[in-house]
Amino acid sequence: MGGAMALTLAALAYPSMLGLNKVASAQDRVIASTQWGPLTEQDRDFVVKVRAAGLWEYPVGQIGLQKGTTPGVLTASKHLVDGHAALDTTCRKIAPMLNITLPNLPSPQQQGFVSQLKADSGKKFDSDFANILRMTHGAIFNTISKIRSTTKNSLVRALADQANDTVLDHMTVMEKTGLVDFDQTIFQQTTPPKLPNSDLTPPPPAAGQPEVVLTPPPNATSTPVDINGLTGGGSGASPGASPAPTAG
Template identity: 25%
Template sequence: MSALRTPPPGTAAASSSTTSQPASASTLAATSPFGPAPTTTASASTGVPYPGTSPGMPVRLGAGRGRVVVRDAVHALEGLNIMGLCKRMFVLLAALAVTMVGGAGAATAAVQPSEQDNSWIVAAHQANLAEIATGKMAQDKGTSAVVKDLGERFVTDHTKLDDSLKTLAGDLNVTLPNEPNAEQKAVAQKLSDTAAGADFDKMWIQQQLAGHAKVMTATQQEIDKGEAAQVKQAAEQALPIIKAHHEALMKAAPNFGVQPSQ
């Protein structure tokens, strides 16, 4: 067995002294990898940064002082976050209010018909009433199959057009008359006074050509100069039907001794 080695004199005493005596603050500051701790402090109530520090630097203070610094920093950040959120919410709410008001104004403006729109709605409605009345008259008094067939077709088509037009007028608060205009009523009266036969058929073709030509012109004007989108759309949907009627009348006119230009 090897002999026990005796430590040199004074070694045990030095070790004992080292382990039993705590290091001083100056000794710890000197040996710290962060260097000496700052010596100035800030008020715990204001949260003002401590001199010698910058964002991201560890705070090397005593345990109690470190907790105060952390608390003040958290409070300051919370205050900034709350203010920032309040500002962002105010901006968002203001933008939303402007958008809602602007959208409501645009929707209101979109449904307001102009004088041109109102005039076309009323004129188209009265033309429909006149075509329905004279179309029924053609079925009753016409002697030509062409006149009877055209009369039936006009009644069907203009009834559908007028149903849509009445719905549109209701949506836009446009008041519609209950009868054709004075000129249209005079034409209907003239046809009513004419006896059934060739004279009636010829007069009917002539009056229908003139009436559809006027309606085509008025409808094209609405498409070109109207302002309310829904009224312009109604005119665009009606125009092909009116043109088809006019073309059928132009084709039939020579058979009744009527010049197409009439």
């Protein structure tokens, strides 16, 4: 099984390399002033982190609906598709408002998770599915709480609220499969492998490439953030100000 997820990001000028160490550091430097509050590096990275999560977990949910052999795995798969479609809608709504560039592909590490699960079958698929997804959601859970408690940007706060609910739900349904090996999963979650940054960074979208859309299922129960009515952020925002990115 691969190591803990390190979903890494890009935005504004789409930095060429954003690895785990950079994302995990104190990135409170303001890179844009917006009418919804100042946007920091870690705010920007978080938006792309959520997008990147959906780009691999949504298709894994679709795979689980086809290959899962237990009711618990099938239920968890439905939650992945439903939850990440709604999160992705929110990401795609707020990204242009904040002048953030979103990837169309997950990182090489995340693509590796998808390849592994595509190759699995039967009980091995069920077990790997539950443990990989419990590990990756556990790894991002603390990041969400940090962003929610520190960001001064109201759009990023709204996304963090939605992500918190979604990730907690996904962790819970993985645990309810009865297949999670907590000793192994928590060790890998808290002791990620030392991968090169190139493995942890989703590639920037090609020029002119259509934006990938994660379509909600017909019976969707998760809903995107209602952007209407969100007020401006904290100090540093000017009423009516548009995104003004500084050097990345």
